[in-house]
Amino acid sequence: MLLFNVQLAVSQDNKPVKTVIAKENGGYTIKRDGQPYFIKGAGGSNYMDRLKAYGGNSIRTWNPHNAGKILDDAHRLGLTVTLGLDVRAERHGFDYSNPEQVAQQLEGIRKTVLQYRNHPALLAWGIGNELNLHYSNPKVWDAVNAIAVMIHELDPNHLVTTMLAGINQKEFDYIQEKCPAIDLIAVQVYGGLASVPQQIKSVGWTKPYIVTEWGPTGHWEVTQTPWSASIEENSSEKAAVYKSRYEASIGTDKNCLGSYVFLWGQKQERTPTWYGLFTEAGEENEVVDVMQYLWSKKWPENRSPQVSSLLLDGKKAADFVYVEPGRTYPVAVSVSDPDGDKLTTRWELLHESTDLKEGGDREERPKAIPGRIAAEGQQHTQLTVPAEEGAYRLFVYVSDGHNNVATANIPFYVTAKKSNTSASSTQKNAYRFSTEPVWADEFNYEGLPDTTKWSYDIGSKYNGWGNNEDQYYVASSLKNSVVGKGVLKIKALKESKGGKPYTSARLVSKDKGDFLYGRFEARAKLPRGRGNWPAIWMLPTASKYGNWPNSGEIDILEHVGYDQDVLHISTHTKAYNHNINTQKTATTKVAGVSDNFHLYRVDWTPEYIKGFIDDQEIFSVENEHKTFAEWPFDQKFHWLLNLAIGGNWGGKHGVDDKIFPNVFEIDYVRVYELLP
Structure with a gap:
């Protein structure tokens, strides 16, 4: 009889629990076994x-x-x-x-x-x-x-x-x-x-x-150094954004x-500490404290150490630290403990990770470089940097003896060629770019645009893409976007679709060509005619700071047909955008933009964005080092190539139906890497 009761209990325990979604109180609720969950x-x-x-x-x-x-x-x-x-x-x-x-x-x-x-x-x-x-x-x-x-x-x-x-x-x-x-x-x-x-x-x-x-700000969303190392938040900075972002959403x-x-848990993804709430040894960082509070509304009895800064040679990560081979530099971490616990410090030097994957795919952890810290257990000590030129990252772990830890790291670059001028005018003028493109489409094939590089925006969303535009964008149509004889042709046609009187195409490189800093250039011949509005531009891939204009926009080229040969290069941000007439912009007139190909270019660095036409600089905006409202350009952006018709700007003087078919020709687009 006892055996029967045990078997019956196990059987009942192995039954599924009914889970549904109910709509109530103006929202939705999961009901698990009839109870809100x-x-x-x-x-x-x-x-x-x-x-x-x-x-x-x-x-x-x-x-x-x-x-x-x-x-x-x-x-x-x-x-x-x-x-x-x-x-x-x-x-x-x-x-x-x-x-x-x-x-x-x-x-x-x-x-x-x-x-x-x-x-x-x-x-x-x-x-x-x-x-x-x-x-x-x-x-x-x-x-x-x-x-x-x-x-x-x-x-x-x-x-x-x-x-x-x-x-x-x-x-x-x-x-x-x-x-x-x-x-x-x-x-x-x-x-x-x-x-x-x-x-x-x-x-x-x-x-x-x-x-x-x-979780934390993603490695693709943060500021990167000129040598393409992402700058990671320390454990206390992460704890703050976990809490504030959760409570806001x-x-x-x-x-x-x-x-x-x-x-x-813990994993290697760009660094061993970026995403895991635990170290490899199972220590908990300050984010675990925050999660306990968010889940239970109670803080843990013993809190994690809190880190306020990590400096190498007196500089923080955002200063883009360059050091000379084999030299010794001071390093210092500032940490406090809410409970007054005795703290233990451990330093670790790694090569900057080169096994970089996407989508969370497994990465190999770089091997540690031992013997470089003068006093391993001290919060203020010295680092002797390697003699080999290249990218490195210094980590610090500060434990409280109660399985809690504070973490921070700082990337740096060993080179004999460049001194630590940080954001000075010397460094602003010293940015260099690769001589060969790291991403390009030369359009040296036939047919539809390369699907490994381009997708399409489709339709006429957001009231004509937010501008009351009159075209309907179509995807994968040889009538509207075709490659042949070495050029991409984006064609606007007078044909009705989706309630709009015209069709056209908008190519985007999102998730196929996304970049943080670099030289971006396109050689193009612009269409002629009142009512058209061709553009070569860039938008943020992850919209780190929210929807437009908060996360920014970079316009490499804009031209409206009613104002022939007048070219515009602009940037838009929360503080500076056309909705409030504060956008950063430059305008110039170049004869024959619809008769000949011209080169349109932007150089984008951590300190400035400069715009060029035929290698002549006409536009420049500098990083004010205030907030994202002025400078959201510390995240990846992608290309957009499109030919709009009508709209608030392009259609200001109406659309001349005699201009169709209207053709925007692009010889190539290229991206050059920002060099360290």
């Missing part, structure tokens, strides 16, 4: 007991590897799991136009769903991870929907989502159109977390969502059903 989660399956103790209730995995044990461990602790499913990404070589590959993948996922669908810890299924990163084939969304349909047929008890990198109009349009079977969308945002509710609304998503990755939006903080 807000996700207070973390990415990763390490330290689950600590997560539970600190007020968390869920974990998220990226694949089903070792899922049985993870689900069992989570259930034992009273946690739930959003279980990741192995869905291949195009960037890893998967072809979503191959029906055999797609069918084989679907069958593998079917087996996983059947195996784990009744586990009581299961909360939701996650279809892939950032399938929109560096992709070009929209058939991936057909496959996502087919997976979601299959899951719902096999498992009516749990939610289904897919995880997107960022919040982009194109992907949300595809999801709305092609993926009706998913229950909610999952977004993964870092520096832009505070503006997620606004971004979600701006792309027209009115359904529920969760944030399945969020996840903690307030009624359509947000919770989140998974990244990363509940």
Whole structure:
């Protein structure tokens, strides 16, 4: 009889827990076993007991590897799991136009769903991870929907989502159109977390969502040194932005059903400390304190050490530190402990990482360089830099004896050729660029633009792209964008589509060509005629500071047909933009821009943006070193090439219908690297 009772209890315990989404109180709520459930989660399956103790209730995995044990461990602790499913990404070589590959993948996922669908810890299924990163084939969304349909047929008890990198109009349009079977969308945002509710609304998503990755400012979003080393926030700076961004978004939006903080563990991604909330030894940084507060509204009894600065030769990371080979320099970290605990300091010198991947793919940790610190346990000591020229990074870990740690690091460059002039006029004039392009399209092929470099903006969104423009942008149409005889031709036609009287094309390099600093040039011949508005320009890829104009805009060239041969180069920011007539701009007249090709160029560095036409400088704006409102140009931007028709500026004097077809010709676009 006792054996029967034990078996019955196990059987009942292994029943699935019904999970649904309910609309109530002007928003959405997850109902798990009939009770409201807000996700207070973390990415990763390490330290689950600590997560539970600190007020968390869920974990998220990226694949089903070792899922049985993870689900069992989570259930034992009273946690739930959003279980990741192995869905291949195009960037890893998967072809979503191959029906055999797609069918084989679907069958593998079917087996996983059947195996784990009744586990009581299961909360939701996650279809892939950032399938929109560096992709070009929209058939991936057909496959996502087919997976979601299959899951719902096999498992009516749990939610289904897919995880997107960022919040982009194109992907949300595809999801709305092609993926009706998913229950909610999952977004993964870092520096832009505070503006997620606004971004979600701006792309027209009115359904529920969760944030399945969020954390520090991403390595692609921060300031980079001239040698392309990203400057990482220290652990206290991270703690501050985790708290403020969460409270401005996840903690307030009624359509947000919770989140998974990244990363509940440790990993090498650009550095060993960038994303993990723990060190390799399992020590917790200050962000864990913040998460305990956000989840439980209680701070831990013993708080982590707090770091305020790390200096090398008296300079911080943002000063772009250059040092001479083999010399010895002072290093100092300033750390305090809220509880007065005795602190222990450990230094580590690494080569700057060169195994750089995308989308969280595994990276190799650089090997430590020992014997370079004079007094290892001191907060103020000396570093003897290597004799070998190159990029390095100095790390410091300050522990309190209670498994808490403060972390910071500073990148530096060893060279005998360049002194530490930082932001002085000497360095401003010393920036150099590679002699060969690091990214280019020479348009020396035939047919549609290269899909490995270009995607398209489609339609006539935001009231004519925010400018009341009269064209409808189409994708992959030889009528509107075609490459041949060494040039790209963007053609505007007088034909109705989508309620607009004209069609045209807008090519974008987003997620295929994204850059922080460099020399950007395009050789082009402009169309003639009243009503056209060709442009070569750049926008931020991740919109680190929110929507336009907060995150900036760089206009390499603009021309309106009613003002023939008058060219414009501009930048727009929160403080300086055309809506308030404060934009930074330069205007010049160049004869024959519609008869001959001319070279349009921008040089973008951490200190200035300069604009050139045929190698003659006509525009310059400097970094004021105030706030993002004046200088948001510390994040990656991408190209846009387009021919607009009409609009507030281009159509100021109407559109002459005799100009069609109207053709914008581009000989090449090239990007040159900013050199250290």
